[in-house]
Each structure stands twice: as C-alpha cells, then as structure tokens.
Amino acid sequence: MLSRLLEEPRIDALVVGRPADWYYLTGFTGESGLLLVSRAGSTLITDGRFMVQAKEETRGVRILLQKGNLFQCAGEYLKGCGFGRVGFEPGQMTVAGWFELRRASGGRCKAIRAAGLVSGLRARKDAGELAQMRKAAHLASAVVQSAFKLLKPGVRELEVASEIEYAMRQRGASGPAFETIVAFGRRSALPHARPTAKRLRKNELVVLDLGVILGHYCSDITRTVFVGKAPERVRRWYRGVQEAQAAAIVAARVGVTCGEVDEAARGVLAGQGLERFFVHGTGHGLGLEVHEEPRVAKGQKHRLQAGNVITIEPGVYVEGVGGIRIEDDVAIHGKQTEVLTRGSRELIEL
Numbered sequence: 001m002l003s004r005l006l007e008e009p010r011i012d013a014l015v016v017g018r019p020a021d022w023y024y025l026t027g028f029t030g031e032s033g034l035l036l037v038s039r040a041g042s043t044l045i046t047d048g049r050f051m052v053q054a055k056e057e058t059r060g061v062r063i064l065l066q067k068g069n070l071f072q073c074a075g076e077y078l079k080g081c082g083f084g085r086v087g088f089e090p091g092q093m094t095v096a097g098w099f100e101l102r103r104a105s106g107g108r109c110k111a112i113r114a115a116g117l118v119s120g121l122r123a124r125k126d127a128g129e130l131a132q133m134r135k136a137a138h139l140a141s142a143v144v145q146s147a148f149k150l151l152k153p154g155v156r157e158l159e160v161a162s163e164i165e166y167a168m169r170q171r172g173a174s175g176p177a178f179e180t181i182v183a184f185g186r187r188s189a190l191p192h193a194r195p196t197a198k199r200l201r202k203n204e205l206v207v208l209d210l211g212v213i214l215g216h217y218c219s220d221i222t223r224t225v226f227v228g229k230a231p232e233r234v235r236r237w238y239r240g241v242q243e244a245q246a247a248a249i250v251a252a253r254v255g256v257t258c259g260e261v262d263e264a265a266r267g268v269l270a271g272q273g274l275e276r277f278f279v280h281g282t283g284h285g286l287g288l289e290v291h292e293e294p295r296v297a298k299g300q301k302h303r304l305q306a307g308n309v310i311t312i313e314p315g316v317y318v319e320g321v322g323g324i325r326i327e328d329d330v331a332i333h334g335k336q337t338e339v340l341t342r343g344s345r346e347l348i349e350l
Contacts, residue, residue, distance in 0.1 A: 075104025087114030124307035177211030222327035
C-alpha cells in the first residue's frame with residue numbers, strides 16, 4: 001500500500017523515523033533505527049541491540065546492521081541503490097541528520113516533503129485495529145471508574161495517579177498512554193496538570209484524565225467529579241460541557257470536517273456564555289500514539305473518514321476555581337459512530 005503511494009510524488013524512497021510508524025509498517029518494536037521504503041521493498045537499519053528482535057518481528061523486510069552513524073548508513077544505502085528523490089514526513093528527522101545522510105549519499109539525495117503518507121494510512125483503522133482499541137477503551141473506562149473510591153479528603157494527587165497506573169498494569173495494560181492527569185481544586189483548571197503532592201479537600205473539583213496502552217494501541221478518557229455537594233455554578237458549567245460533548249458526538253460523521261465537529265461543541269458553550277473558558281481543541285486522533293491525525297480543532301478542513309478514531313473532549317476552565325472536562329473515544333464508521341469508552345457522563349458527587 002505505502003509503496004504505491006510513492007508513485008504520485010515521484011519518491012524513490014521514503015525515510016521513516018518514527019517508531020510507531022515502524023511498528024505499523026513492519027511489526028518492529030525496537031527503539032532505534034530508520035526504515036527505508038521503496039517500490040522494491042522495505043529495508044530496516046538498526047543497531048546490534050535490536051538485530052535479533054528485528055528478524056523475529058518482521059517478515060519480508062531486509063535488515064541491515066548499523067555501522068557507525070545511523071544517517072551515514074542510510075545515506076550510503078540510498079547511494080548504493082541509486083535513489084535520489086528521498087521523501088520525509090515532517091518532524092521525523094533533524095537538520096543535522098539530513099545533512100549527514102545527504103553527505104554520505106554523495107550529495108545526490110534531494111529531500112521531498114511527504115506529509116501524511118504514513119499518518120494518513122494509520123488514521124484509518126481496520127477491523128483488527130478497532131477491536132484492539134475497543135479493548136483498550138474498555139480497560140481505561142474500568143480503571144477510571146475504580147479510581148473514584150480513592151478520592152477521599154487528604155489523599156494526594158500523586159498517590160491517586162500512582163494507584164491508577166498500577167491498576168492499569170494489573171488489568172493487563174503495558175502501561176499508561178501518557179502521564180496520568182490527576183488535578184484537585186484550582187489545579188483542575190490546568191488542562192495538562194501534572195500530579196503533585198497537593199491533598200484533596202472537601203468541596204473541590206477533581207479531573208481524572210488517563211489512557212492505557214493495550215496491544216500497542218492507546219485509549220484516552222476523562223471524567224470530572226465533585227467531592228462534596230456541587231454548587232449551582234459548577235452544575236451549570238458541567239451541564240454546558242456535557243451538552244457540548246453530546247453535540248460534537250452527534251456531529252462526528254463521515255464527510256464532516258474536523259472543524260465542524262469542533263464548532264458543534266464550541267457553539268453550545270458559546271450559547272451558554274462559556275466559550276471563553278474552552279481553551280483547547282475538541283479532540284485528536286488516537287491509535288498507536290495518543291495524539292495522531294486527524295486534529296479536531298477550530299478551522300481544521302480534514303473530513304472524517306470511516307476508520308478514524310478521535311477523542312471528543314470539550315472543557316471549561318475557570319482560573320482560581322477549577323476545571324471540567326468530559327472525554328470519550330469515538331470510532332467513525334460508514335453510517336454511524338461508536339463511543340468506545342464506557343461509563344456515565346453525569347456529574348458524580350462523592
């Protein structure tokens with residue numbers, strides 16, 4: 001599939017530098033190397049630590065032992081194959097790496113921008129991938145549900161985060177998809193708050209944002225609870241976020257742009273005077289990495305396709321008070337959408 005995509009931009013070889021892309025294309029799970037894809041086949045360059053692993057995990061891929069500088073090896077290989085037009089996905093190679101590769105190729109390599117070749121393939125999940133992502137979403141849902149019992153006054157954010165990540169592994173996950181977010185009180189107004197030694201107090205908002213890696217695929221879920229009886233303004237904010245998420249889920253269909261999905265959520269919050277407190281995009285693609293294509297944000301023109309899996313996670317963040325976010329993973333099918341994550345989206349008071 002990928003080798004056929006090289007024809008239109010007239011690329012002789014594509015240099016793939018992201019480990020998640022290596023796994024997607026070859027099954028290789030090593031941490032170091034470069035994958036070179038041409039119409040004639042794929043060649044993986046890696047060092048001695050991963051040679052046995054590469055041979056065991058891949059099929060139909062030529063494995064070359066890295067000798068010396070990785071980019072020098074790649075340049076020498078490309079020169080030996082007579083390849084001149086070399087494609088790169090943005091962000092996968094440093095300027096220094098490119099100059100080393102080009103020098104080793106005798107100056108014959110010309111860099112061709114090849115944005116979206118691999119990420120476009122990865123964005124459309126097949127039935128097997130969707131089945132695995134469904135399992136990862138269910139596991140994350142069970143973990144966040146089990147975490148509610150930990151939320152007692154006096155507990156620290158760090159304690160809750162460590163218990164959550166332990167529970168993931170107990171249930172079979174290989175680890176967290178990202179650093180678990182546990183934010184109490186005023187700190188819940190920080191969308192990417194890192195857990196601290198702050199202790200939970202009565203009458204505080206709590207945001208729990210977590211995801212697992214299961215069978216290489218990621219999930220991502222957020223729930224917000226109130227420890228105590230929530231005041232009316234918190235209930236109003238929560239209803240706004242809840243309605244915004246519901247509107248975005250309804251809008252997420254094949255052929256709809258990601259910007260339109262974002263606008264569905266943003267419009268609800270604007271109608272309630274809350275849009276200024278919504279400080280990020282409505283969601284992002286999900287798969288082998290927790291953030292991948294497509295991006296669900298204001299003005300994004302990408303049209304959703306069957307097989308896309310996205311998060312839908314509007315939020316309201318009020319400085320000095322706290323934040324509210326509700327997030328679920330949504331799979332786009334031909335004639336319907338499927339919410340992969342489970343659990344109530346109603347306000348929970350503990």
